[in-house]
Amino acid sequence: MQANNQYAFGLIGLGVMGRNFILNVAEKGFTALGYDLDPGQVEALKREGGNLDRVNATNSLEAFVQGLETPRKIMLLVPAGPIVDSVIEELLPLVSAGDLIIDGGNSFFRDTDRREAYLKEKNIHFFGAGVSGGAEGARRGPSLMPGGDRDAYREVQPIFEAVAAKFEGTPCVAYLGPKSAGNYVKMVHNGIEYGLMQLTAEAYDLLRRAGGLGNAEIQEVFARWNRGRLQSFLVEISSEILGRKDDLDSGDLIDKVRDQGKQKGTGKWTSQNAMDLGIPVPTIDIAVSMRAISAFKQDRERADTLFERPGAGSVDTEK
Amino acid sequence: MQANNQYAFGLIGLGVMGRNFILNVAEKGFTALGYDLDPGQVEALKREGGNLDRVNATNSLEAFVQGLETPRKIMLLVPAGPIVDSVIEELLPLVSAGDLIIDGGNSFFRDTDRREAYLKEKNIHFFGAGVSGGAEGARRGPSLMPGGDRDAYREVQPIFEAVAAKFEGTPCVAYLGPKSAGNYVKMVHNGIEYGLMQLTAEAYDLLRRAGGLGNAEIQEVFARWNRGRLQSFLVEISSEILGRKDDLDSGDLIDKVRDQGKQKGTGKWTSQNAMDLGIPVPTIDIAVSMRAISAFKQDRERADTLFERPGAGSVDTEK
Amino acid sequence: MQANNQYAFGLIGLGVMGRNFILNVAEKGFTALGYDLDPGQVEALKREGGNLDRVNATNSLEAFVQGLETPRKIMLLVPAGPIVDSVIEELLPLVSAGDLIIDGGNSFFRDTDRREAYLKEKNIHFFGAGVSGGAEGARRGPSLMPGGDRDAYREVQPIFEAVAAKFEGTPCVAYLGPKSAGNYVKMVHNGIEYGLMQLTAEAYDLLRRAGGLGNAEIQEVFARWNRGRLQSFLVEISSEILGRKDDLDSGDLIDKVRDQGKQKGTGKWTSQNAMDLGIPVPTIDIAVSMRAISAFKQDRERADTLFERPGAGSVDTEK
Amino acid sequence: MQANNQYAFGLIGLGVMGRNFILNVAEKGFTALGYDLDPGQVEALKREGGNLDRVNATNSLEAFVQGLETPRKIMLLVPAGPIVDSVIEELLPLVSAGDLIIDGGNSFFRDTDRREAYLKEKNIHFFGAGVSGGAEGARRGPSLMPGGDRDAYREVQPIFEAVAAKFEGTPCVAYLGPKSAGNYVKMVHNGIEYGLMQLTAEAYDLLRRAGGLGNAEIQEVFARWNRGRLQSFLVEISSEILGRKDDLDSGDLIDKVRDQGKQKGTGKWTSQNAMDLGIPVPTIDIAVSMRAISAFKQDRERADTLFERPGAGSVDTEK
Secondary structure (H helix, E strand, O other): OOOOOEOOOOEEEHHHHHHHHHHHHOOOOOOEEOOOOOHHHHHHHHHHOOOOOOEEEOOHHHHHHHHHHHOOEEEEEOOOOOOHHHHHHHOOOOOOOOOOOEEOOOOOOOHHHHHHHHHHHHEEEEEEEEEEEEEHHHHHHHEEEEOOOOHHHHHHHHHHHHHOOOOOEEEEEOOOOOOOOOHHHHHHHHHHHHHHHHHHHHHHHHHHOOOOOOOHHHHHHHHHHOOOOOEEHHHHHHHHHOOOOOOOOOEEEHHHHOOOOOOOOOHHHHHHHHHHHOOOHHHHHHHHHHHHHHHHHHHHEEEEEEEHHOOOOEEEOOO | OOOOOEEEEEEOOOOOHHHHHHHHHOOOOOOOOEEEEHHHHHHHHHHHOOOOOOOEOOOOOHHHHHOOOOOOEEOOOOOOOOHHHHHHHHHHHOOOOOOEEEEEOOHHHHHHHHHHHHOOOOOEEEEEEEEEOHHHHHHHHEEEEEOOOOHHHHHHHHHHHHHHOOOEEOOEEEEOOOOOHHHHHHHHHHHHHHHHHHHHHHHHHHHHHOOOOOHHHHHHHHHOOOOOOOOOOHHHHHHHHHHOEEEOOOOOOOOOOOOOOOOOOHHHHHHHHHHOOOOOOOHHHHHHHHHHHOOOOOHHHHHHHHOOOOOOOOEEEOH | OOOOOEEEEEEEEOOOOHHHHHHHHHHHHOOOEEEOOOOHHHHHHHHHHHHOOOOEEEEHHHHHHHHOOOOEEEEEOOOHHHHHHHHHHHHHHOOOOOOOEEEEOOOOHHHHHHHHHHOOEEEEOOEEEEOOOOOHHHHHOOOEEEEHHHHHHOOOOOOOHHOOEEEEOOOEEEOOOOOOHHHHHHHHHHHHHHHHHHHHHHHHHHHHHOOOOOOOHHHHHHHHOOOOOOEHHHHHHHHHOOOOOOHHHHHHHHHOOOOOOOOHHHHHHHHHHHHHOOOHHHHHHHEEEEEEHHOHHHHHHHHHHOOOOOOOOOEOOOO | OOOOOOEEEEOOOHHHHHHHHHHHHHHHHOOEEEEEHHHHHHHHHHHOOOOOEEEEEEEOOHHHHHOOOOOEEEEOOOOOOHHHHHHHHHHOOOOOOEEEEEEEOOOOOHHHHHHHHHOOOOOOEEEEEEEOOOHHHHHHHOOOEEEEEEEHHHHHHHHHHHHHHHOOEEEEEOOOOOOHHHHHHHHHHHHHHHHHHHHHHHHHHHHHOEEEEEEEEHHHHHHHHOOOOOOOOHHOOOOOOHHOOOOOOOOOOOHHHOOEOOOOOOHHHHHHHHHHHHOOEEEEHHHHHHHHHHHOHHHHHHHHHHHHHOOOOOEOOOO
8 A cells, every 4th residue: 555645536435436436547647545434345445456556545534634635626426325425424634725526426406515515614615426328437537527626626627637537538527516516417307317217118009009019120210210300329239128038037037027127216306406496397296106106016917816806806996 | 305105213203312312223224204394304314324325305295205114114303292193193194014103202191091902903013112312312422211012122122222321231211011111110200309309409408498408518428428338319410500600690500490380291100199099109299399398489579579568567477 | 739830959879868858858848759769768758757748759760850849959978880871861851941950979079070061061950069977978968079060069058057067056058169179178178087087096196005005094185175276076086085995705895996087088089189189188188198008007917917927027227 | 381291282493384373273272382493582481471381482303292291292384295204203212102193284195104113113192283374373262183092083073172263163173094194185285276276377368368367357257156156265365466556666466476386396296196196187186297397487588598590580380
């Protein structure tokens, strides 16, 4: 391990996503130090990192903070919610004025605003910087959406631009504005994605039930749409999925997927925030409702089992 | 002009779209004959076509029909609606059993079913085959979505595969099923597109009003989204449009666009047909309604001019 | 039976609804003659009608038509759809110029327009006149929504005003305009009702799941709402239903109702017609979609039985 | 003024609504004391109240609190939001363990939960008790929806049951459950009302634009609907409004109403809370969005004035 104040970048949270991100940083030529409470994760990173002068890890938060160059650039890849607040509270006695704390999670933008204001009083710069691309993206080149103090951002900008994915030579990272601007844009991004998934499902349903097309034919239709005005990543992967066989059983994989979705919240926040602001986003609202309907599947089925009675028939509510 | 029964392909409707399509056919090595009532369009095609043995045109429907190899392959590129029916009636006394009539327009699928049944009784094969890609696509490689009798389709398949766009070597054309299957898929395609445009508009609105981003920043956000899970043709062109300056005036082009859309019907048909079939497509329904709301702009404004009275204030409907 | 041309009013279709309507007419002092193909229905009416000079019935269409005063007032209470057309065709050789044919069913307004135009050429007046209130309303006082030729309407107006329900002395019947105006208003009426039922269901769901209220408490809440700004017939009957016990089993009746609705079409027509006209009715659209979702219950359940595999878990579509 | 601890009921906020409520309490036989910072409101109540032994008022908060029997029953009729919190803070040093503070405003249910928990620690009982019926209802008989501690509720129950409206002899008041149950039910009530208003507007729009009916005819149609399955308070008042003439100008009042709604929040909260709970309420969501669209009227118009250019035409987005 290097002497104090020697690592250029610090990362808290050494799960797969965190390890991949810090290895990416190191590979681009920056020294980097990781921290995790769990010694197993610390060892995993040391093993994967190879040259310990370049990338190292510790389960002592003091050693971690002291190991970083000032102003410190400390990124959090921990679950969104109260854990972010506890990590901040633990860091506060250890960091110095002018340091940067960067939240890389999918945090609610109002939480980011609150944390930014709280840390600003203590002269700590706080950033919300959504990371997209999953674990593989973190390793090979994520897309980054940072927001926070513009001047302080310059401290971490060279690292972010180095690790980000490149599109025709340009790094997929841009400073999006003060405070929670980065989280806000990520939230809208996910709201749109809800809508796109709902639309794709409606298209599939129409072609299947009404058009009478089979999975292979819909795959063909989606593949063709993907070469025209509807060309998109989601249409493309939908087309691929439609062609997959179930490798544990006979038949198509798509026919084994449960009609039940979950929500982590970002799409829902988009609708709720738009309502607070009086901005109409009706198709996103509907996509959120349809996902909620799909989630009630088990309740409905349990209710049926309990209550159905032969001969009751369905209720005709129209006269 | 060649002798009777010598042209491999016939096309009715020599507007820009029709001329481009027939020139594309000729360029792929097929002889082709065009027909239009308007001598100007006929001359335009002859001029653009060069070698009149390869591609020729006439404003006599009799000469046109007699000029084609049997079974004749006659494609219509005329406006959807009653014009398709009149052209069919004019053709009927001239064509022979086994000939193919192919409607290349955006026809309502029920009209195609009706025409197919009507012509089947007369031993004429009728196809609905949506052409997408616009006038430029017609010339360089359209996407084709034919539906109709499978055996008869083989007669025109080599021509369609030759003229269609190629994607990694595969022609963007596939037989979609009997009767109006081609029009049906095109209709659903356009319904989805309505939804995508509405979603894109909602995203823009949120980022602009709520996020406080300017056009240049939203352009940047859309460009970034286009490199991730939201990658799509519509996000890409939206990003491009956001960067355009108004070349007749100062400012951004986007700020000069009226918030008013029109409808030709295909998106609306998707919703209406889904309702007939009891298939829920709520986000497409909403997109159709939002487009209708945008279209009422002038009515609302005229009403305001007539009726507004100073000091009336707005009505607070909640207590 | 009276001599020819002696009955003031004729009714075709002697099911419960039809018999009730004609008995209502007779009770108000008009002579009335019924017709039905089925001799059983004819006998049922004769038995229920008592004085055969006042109300009589036949299963001969010729005798029926000849029995009516001219201009004849012939009302049809038969199922909406092609049966209306066949009855009209059977009547045509028998009726005379100036006679009235009145369709009392829930016909699609475009069908009424078509029939009205067809019969106008033959100097027969055709009316679409929705009857609401069910079988009991037909007997004791229905609500009537006639549309058609205003002058010809005067012939039947005294009968309609006599049989209709009275509200503070005024008969619940009004001429609504030419052609299909009556059916159109009835269609919009049913579209609104779809929306109200969907809203009531959403309220119940929120109070039950989110508020944690039991059926008895929701009944109380609905009863209270029914005394304020939400006062309405549907809230009132919803409150009553919530208080009913299952008389074949233990527990509340509401918990035994299947979450599955059917559609006869009038609500759906409202949405489809609004789309044709470019008039946005998004809450009705959504109510139609939600009813369609409820109808797919069995398909979904069957699919689950076939395909579910232990341990598959639900799909988390968000990252 | 009576001696200390002599008034049975205290009310803070002597606007029209507050004065009416306290006069209603006094009229039912309870002694009541009002408080308002504004001496004008205090004098107004004294004047209107007549017998000062029965109902009195003060602008000293100390005198007010000391004037009440213990356990004190103090009702707040002040605007929802931070004012409720400040009044609570001012009351805290003056009240005693076991006293009741009752918020009669349209408070957000989460605020009520927070206040209830905060005051519980101090042994003060806090109630959220929505009052509906407006200023006139407050005087003659409001509808009350209290929630809070069930045992403590018994202290105020006789007063609430005495002042509330009666429906067939039963007072329109019921204890709805612990904490914010009363505010929650009121919130859902208002969410439903948003939906009903949107549906009524859609019906009007269809009948007017599509059906071509005038205001007088729609009034007639609504009046008729109000006698059938659509019978409701909102349809009834809509019918009445449609018949009103503009008394400052010529024409119908309805044609002078701006197509622009405002929101105070309760409907919006219903949608947002349902999303948090994963309960689908799509028609309420859409009603909230449509109200937001209507509110943007002025922005759209200002934008048009600035940017419209002759000859630009409308954009046809479909191909």
